[in-house]
Amino acid sequence: MAAAAKLTTTVSTKGQVILPKAIRQQRRWEAGTRLTVENTPEGVLLKPAPVFAPTRPKDVFGSLPYAGRAKTIEEMEAGIAAETKRRHARHRY
Numbered sequence: 001m002a003a004a005a006k007l008t009t010t011v012s013t014k015g016q017v018i019l020p021k022a023i024r025q026q027r028r029w030e031a032g033t034r035l036t037v038e039n040t041p042e043g044v045l046l047k048p049a050p051v052f053a054p055t056r057p058k059d060v061f062g063s064l065p066y067a068g069r070a071k072t073i074e075e076m077e078a079g080i081a082a083e084t085k086r087r088h089a090r091h092r093y
Contacts, residue, residue, distance in 0.1 A: 019046075 007020040019029070027048075029035070034049035071079075 005022075007023065009017050009020065011017055023029075029048070035046045036049045038045040038047070
């Protein structure tokens, strides 16, 4: 699709708009893709909706309670390596 190409569509009686196939393919927007709609001074902006709600570390910190001393980096890396080996052995990577 050329950058200068002007594509058009029509608003249905139900307020639905069909996005041209070239744009859907370029954006990889398959059927069922959720989009956010934003009204801007230049027109309407469509963007893929985030899969997860935005969060900050302080919003989720402590959601998985742990009682005990903090793990060292080495202990965490060893745990990750052990789980990787376990999954690899089960062909689940």
